[in-house]
Amino acid sequence: MRILHIVNLGFEAGGAEKFVRMLRDGQTARGHQVRVVALEAPAGGRTVFADDLVPPVGGGPIGKLAGFVWHRGAHREVRRIMREFQPDCVHMHTIGGFSPAVFPATRGTARILTIHGPEDWTRKLLRWQVADNSGRIAPAALPRYLHLRLLMRPAYRLLGLRRIDGFAAPSRFVAGLIAADAGRVPVRVIPYAVDQAFTPAPVTEVWQTAYVGRLSPLKGADVLLEAFDILARTQPKARLVVVGDGPDRERLQARAAHLVAAGTVEFRGWLSPPEVAECLRGSALLAVPSTTPEIFGLTALEALELGRPLVASRIGALPELVGPDNGVLVAPGDAAALAEALAGLVGDAERLARLAEGSARRAEAFSLDRCLDEYEAWYREAAAAHGHP
Structure with a gap:
């Protein structure tokens, strides 16, 4: 088959881009012709996997406002690629x-849309784009929320959102959230798969906790740092490794300066998938302290594949990945509860090993071959409906 992927960023900035890269590699290995279209953006030294790069919306404030409703350059370039490919x-x-x-730009061809996070058309997810950690929309953010709700969402529906062949949701949680937006368009739950760099390994380091994710307010890294401030008073051997980058990095490093000086916390920045896997292998568990609902939790899945227990927020799709058999769920934003959960795990080799076995068992349901099979079957079904054999 000839498969065209369209994604905002053509390098691994987060889970969505990592998933696209995995699909491209897996589909190419199966003999499909695969092409990826993304927007031009600074990659920060990371490998660009997209085949075509489209200039982003430009101009002044008014021009950008209009451009996000109708990006003329993107329409022209995607149409060209559609004719060519x-x-x-x-x-x-x-x-x-x-x-x-x-x-x-893609009309007339089978089309599937995977939901990776809050989009401008997802009504129940709009506030995630503007809300603070407590879920409130500050007065300064209200104009953006109204712009999304009253202009962008209607524009997506008017221009063809409900004329595609299907929505893919990585979790049951997301499928429920977008049901009203999808209308009569089918929604299928197809969970993410894990990168092949993540292979099971026994827990050997019982004191180290890992955080892997974007350093932004919605991910709860500040709550985790507060929890470690509490934990360090009773568990001085406990250590935290923070992997990732983002707009909050400088603020978080400044806030945790005393913990960094004491050797309790280490910031490692962005790492490649093999480096992330190595970091998780050297850790006892993964903390996922998100303060807003996770669409799926790709990093949590990577921890499952490695056989690592998790301490995660009881929010979004995370309870679909974490339970009493492989970790602990806590209330989002509760640093004291997070510290207590961590205190019950770090240093306890027997309990960590038992929960690690639970994670490894759960990981069996998330193979890359399973994911590729499900998407390929759907591609063929949708293509056949459009007259493609």
């Missing part, structure tokens, strides 16, 4: 930077 199926991912123009 003639895909059997278009698989869309994060598309906000392309604007709703991506739907008319």
Whole structure:
């Protein structure tokens, strides 16, 4: 088959891009012709896997406002690629930077859209884009919320959101959230798969906790640092490794300066998938302290594949991955509860080993071959409906 993937960023900035890269590699290995279209953006030294790069929305404030409703350049370039590549199926991912123009540009071909996070058209997810850690929309953020709710969401629906062949949700949680937005368009739950760099390994380091994710307010890294401030008073051997980058990094490093000086916390920045895997292998468990609902939790899945227990927020799709057999769930934003959960795990080799076995058992349901099979079957079904054999 000829498969065209469309995603905002063509390098691994987060879980969505990592998933697209994994699909591309796996589908190519199976003999499919695969092409990836993304927007031009600074990659920060990371490998760009996209085949085509489209200029982003430009101009002044008014020009950008109009551009995110109809990105003329993206429409023109995607149409050109469609004529040139003639895909059997278009698989869309994060598309906000392309604007709703991506739907008319791909009309006439089988199209599937995977939900990776809050998009401009997802009503129940709109507030995630503007709310603070407590879930409130500050007065300064209200204009953006109204822009999304009253302009962008209607634009997506008007220009073709409900004329695609299907929505793929990585979790049951997300499938429920987007049901009203999807209307009569089918929604299927197809969980993510894990990178092949993540292979099971026994727990050997019982004092180290890992955090892997974007350093932004929604991910709860500040709550985790507060929890370690509490934990260090009773568990001086406990250590935290923070992997990732983002707009909050400098603020978080400044806040944790005393913990860094004491050797309790280490910031490692962005790491490649093999480096992330190595970091998790050297840790006793993974902390996922998200303060807003996770669409799926790809990092949590990677921990499962390695056989690592998890301490995670009881929010979004995380309870679909974490339970009493492989970790502990705590209330989001509760640093004291998070510290207590960590205190019950770090240093306890027997309990860590038992929970690690639970994670390894759960990981069996998330193989890459399973994911590739499900998408490929859907591609063929949707393509056949459009007259492609």
